[in-house]
Amino acid sequence: MKLFEFSKKYPDELSCRLEFKAQRESAGIKCKKCGNTSHYWKKSREQWECKKCAHRTTLRSGTVMENSKLPFLDWFMAMHLLTATKKSFSAKEIQRQLGRKRYEPVWAMLHKIRAIMGLREDEYMLYGESELDDGNFETVSIKSKTEKRKRGRGSQKQTTVLVAAESFPVTSDVPIAIGKNKKYAKNRKLRFIKMKVINSFKKELTKTIVNDMIATKSKILTDGSNSYNDLKQDYNHISEVFKKDEASKKLPWVHTSISNAKRLLLDVHHRIDEDFLQNYLNEYTYKLNRRYFDDIFGRLLTISTQYRWNWLGERYG
Numbered sequence: 001m002k003l004f005e006f007s008k009k010y011p012d013e014l015s016c017r018l019e020f021k022a023q024r025e026s027a028g029i030k031c032k033k034c035g036n037t038s039h040y041w042k043k044s045r046e047q048w049e050c051k052k053c054a055h056r057t058t059l060r061s062g063t064v065m066e067n068s069k070l071p072f073l074d075w076f077m078a079m080h081l082l083t084a085t086k087k088s089f090s091a092k093e094i095q096r097q098l099g100r101k102r103y104e105p106v107w108a109m110l111h112k113i114r115a116i117m118g119l120r121e122d123e124y125m126l127y128g129e130s131e132l133d134d135g136n137f138e139t140v141s142i143k144s145k146t147e148k149r150k151r152g153r154g155s156q157k158q159t160t161v162l163v164a165a166e167s168f169p170v171t172s173d174v175p176i177a178i179g180k181n182k183k184y185a186k187n188r189k190l191r192f193i194k195m196k197v198i199n200s201f202k203k204e205l206t207k208t209i210v211n212d213m214i215a216t217k218s219k220i221l222t223d224g225s226n227s228y229n230d231l232k233q234d235y236n237h238i239s240e241v242f243k244k245d246e247a248s249k250k251l252p253w254v255h256t257s258i259s260n261a262k263r264l265l266l267d268v269h270h271r272i273d274e275d276f277l278q279n280y281l282n283e284y285t286y287k288l289n290r291r292y293f294d295d296i297f298g299r300l301l302t303i304s305t306q307y308r309w310n311w312l313g314e315r316y317g
Contacts, residue, residue: 001297006080016072017046021059023305031055032062064116064304070105074098078109079304083296088268088283111279112309117300118282119307121289122212126166126192129219131251132210132228134201135161135258137265139274159274160198161281162206164213165253166191186252192289193257195281197274203230210235221251257288 001009010016021041029039029048033055039048047056060066065075077098081089089097091107100106136158167188194213198205207230214220216234224241231237240250248255261284265272272280290296 001080001084001295003080003084006077006084006297010073010076013071013073016076017059019076019301020065020072020305023302024059024063027302027306029057031057062308064112064307064309066308068105068109068112070100070109074100074106075109075304076301078106079113079300080297082110082113082283083287083300086287086291087264088280090268111276113300113304114279114283115309116303116307117286118278120303121194121282121285124192125215126164126194126213127215127218128166128191129168129221130214131165131167131188131254132214132220132222133163133247133251133254133258134198134227135163135255135262137161137262137272137277139272139277141274159277160201161258161277162196162198162209162213163193163254163258164195164210165193165251165257166214167253186256187249188252190253193253193285195257195261195285197278197281201227203227207231207233223247223251 010019028037030037031039031050031053034050034053036050036052038051039057040051041047042049042056045056047058049056060068065072068075078094081094081097091103091110094110095103095106098106137160138157139159140157167190170187170189196209196213198209203226206227210220210231211234214235217236219236219238220228220231222228222231222237222239224239228237228239242250261281264284265280269280286300287296290299293299
């Protein structure tokens with residue numbers, strides 16, 4: 001949806017409220033007290049009343065907007081800005097665009113939106129062939145000021161992220177050229193990706209995370225790290241030892257995704273707390289996996305009525 005289309009469809013607070021109400025009713029209203037799905041709409045209070053027990057459900061209850069005092073128009077505009085571009089917006093820029101005096105409510109709103117993006121992504125699994133590797137993202141931590149500094153993997157200045165990319169080999173039916181430049185064309189075609197923040201790279205934990213990301217019996221391509229040894233139990237695991245300069249050819253889309261995500265976060269946000277890195281990655285993967293969809297905003301609006309936000313999402317390790 002372009003900016004002019006958005007302004008025409010949602011010009012004021014009332015139009016946003018009516019759309020949000022319609023989205024909730026299409027999904028169905030369920031009473032928290034008795035579980036009944038039949039309700040009356042009380043227009044004077046903007047609440048649904050259960051026909052069975054008379055328990056009332058507010059317009060925001062059970063959604064990403066629960067307990068928020070920001071107008072619906074602000075929420076709609078924030079979701080539009082996040083989905084209108086391939087990149088992202090910082091909370092400070094969203095605050096400036098919305099004309100809000102306080103930074104904290106806008107920052108919280110954006111993290112709630114990114115959190116439900118992650119909840120939606122967790123419902124899907126990767127199938128077929130998948131590349132698997134890890135990447136280190138630069139983050140900040142309160143603990144790093146008091147603990148002794150480490151270098152390399154495990155450093156307080158870096159957070160490890162496990163990345164899986166569902167891809168398939170390029171054949172004669174699938175052109176390998178990307179645009180006009182064949183020099184950087186890849187030998188595999190990307191479908192979907194997943195990114196999960198981890199605190200440990202032990203093989204038992206790695207297997208647990210992969211089981212949540214990739215369907216069993218799938219084919220997984222990795223490097224020769226011992227952390228992937230247990231994957232042979234549930235997957236067709238192909239491990240290969242190769243040099244660093246060969247990684248971009250052996251696991252092309254994992255390394256491209258890591259590189260692009262790092263550049264995006266550095267350009268837009270500059271400084272990221274390790275506790276909220278997963279939320280930023282949620283936004284990146286949600287938009288990348290829907291890069292060919294026509295109405296990402298509409299899809300995000302739909303899930304905003306179905307999910308209640310989870311601050312940090314699921315953190316492994």
